[in-house]
Amino acid sequence: xxxxxxxxxxxxxxxxxxxxxxxxxxxxxxxxxxxxxxxxxxxxxxxxxxxxxxxxxxxxxxxxxxxxxxxxxxxxxxxxxxxxxxxxxxxxxxxxxxxxxxxxxxxxxxxxxxxxxxxxxxx
Amino acid sequence: xxxxxxxxxxxxxxxxxxxxxxxxxxxxxxxxxxxxxxxxxxxxxxxxxxxxxxxxxxxxxxxxxxxxxxxxxxxxxxxxxxxxxxxxxxxxxxxxxxxxxxxxxxxxxxxxxxxxxxxxxxx
DNA sequence: TCCATATTTCCAATATGATGGAAATATGAA
DNA sequence: TTCATATTTCCATCATATTGGAAATATGGA
Numbered sequence: 336x337x338x339x340x341x342x343x344x345x346x347x348x349x350x351x352x353x354x355x356x357x358x359x360x361x362x363x364x365x366x367x368x369x370x371x372x373x374x375x376x377x378x379x380x381x382x383x384x385x386x387x388x389x390x391x392x393x394x395x396x397x398x399x400x401x402x403x404x405x406x407x408x409x410x411x412x413x414x415x416x417x418x419x420x421x422x423x424x425x426x427x428x429x430x431x432x433x434x435x436x437x438x439x440x441x442x443x444x445x446x447x448x449x450x451x452x453x454x455x456x457x458x
Numbered sequence: 459x460x461x462x463x464x465x466x467x468x469x470x471x472x473x474x475x476x477x478x479x480x481x482x483x484x485x486x487x488x489x490x491x492x493x494x495x496x497x498x499x500x501x502x503x504x505x506x507x508x509x510x511x512x513x514x515x516x517x518x519x520x521x522x523x524x525x526x527x528x529x530x531x532x533x534x535x536x537x538x539x540x541x542x543x544x545x546x547x548x549x550x551x552x553x554x555x556x557x558x559x560x561x562x563x564x565x566x567x568x569x570x571x572x573x574x575x576x577x578x579x580x581x
Numbered sequence: 582t583c584c585a586t587a588t589t590t591c592c593a594a595t596a597t598g599a600t601g602g603a604a605a606t607a608t609g610a611a
Numbered sequence: 612t613t614c615a616t617a618t619t620t621c622c623a624t625c626a627t628a629t630t631g632g633a634a635a636t637a638t639g640g641a
Contacts, residue, residue: 404607404609405618415545419545426538473628505588505630506630512589
């Protein structure tokens with residue numbers, strides 16, 4: 336993940352409504368939730384909801400599929416994991432020699448993937 | 459970490475200049491950097507730098523200490539780790555029964571602390 | 582005390598983001 | 612085709628964040 340993408344994700348998550356939406360989708364898992372359901376649960380007017388979903392889409396934090404008349408949104412776990420990895424990778428950068436490998440905590444609703452990251456442990 | 463604090467941290471990191479500052483401080487480690495050094499490296503006018511440092515302070519993402527005429531800023535590793543843990547803790551919430559414990563990747567410049575978190579692995 | 586350095590605070594201008602009503606689009610059912 | 616549902620797009624308004632020059636504050640040295 337590049338800085339540009341990490342920044343986009345952080346900007347998107349740095350808004351209460353979008354953090355609420357994203358967490359709701361995280362909780363919902365891969366099945367996702369229809370836009371209408373999200374709006375109902377968070378009491379958001381359609382236009383406002385659509386605006387924020389659009390922001391999350393642009394940041395690649397959510398995906399969606401059509402199911403009949405509904406658009407079903409779900410959290411993009413891989414991007415979330417990439418963001419976590421990015422933030423971790425870049426902490427203590429420049430002290431690579433004194434870093435130890437560490438297992439990142441990731442969110443994998445379907446199956447475990449290997450997404451290595453490094454955590455800096457200087458002594 | 460509460461939602462309020464996580465949101466504050468995400469808002470703070472969701473700005474290019476502040477992400478730059480924060481990563482610079484992460485790289486600098488616990489020794490930190492004087493405000494002037496940060497401004498010099500990132501080519502920021504004093505007032506602009508001060509504004510962003512203030513935002514990062516309010517989000518508890520940086521700490522500072524005075525050393526003679528300089529104010530030395532450093533990254534608040536524990537808060538960064540708490541943010542990582544928070545984002546991970548809350549993914550797949552509601553499916554706790556099918557979650558497995560996982561080691562979070564953390565950034566610990568001084569010594570290793572135990573900061574347990576959970577990653578959801580549904581099967 | 583006086584001056585230089587380091588940084589912050591004040592403030593006004595500017596830019597950007599968010600809101601939500603209303604209209605437009607897409608889908609499926611009768 | 613016609614209608615109802617689901618969601619988006621358009622757009623004007625409003626709110627908030629950002630910027631940086633200038634002045635203020637804090638520190639230490641001569």
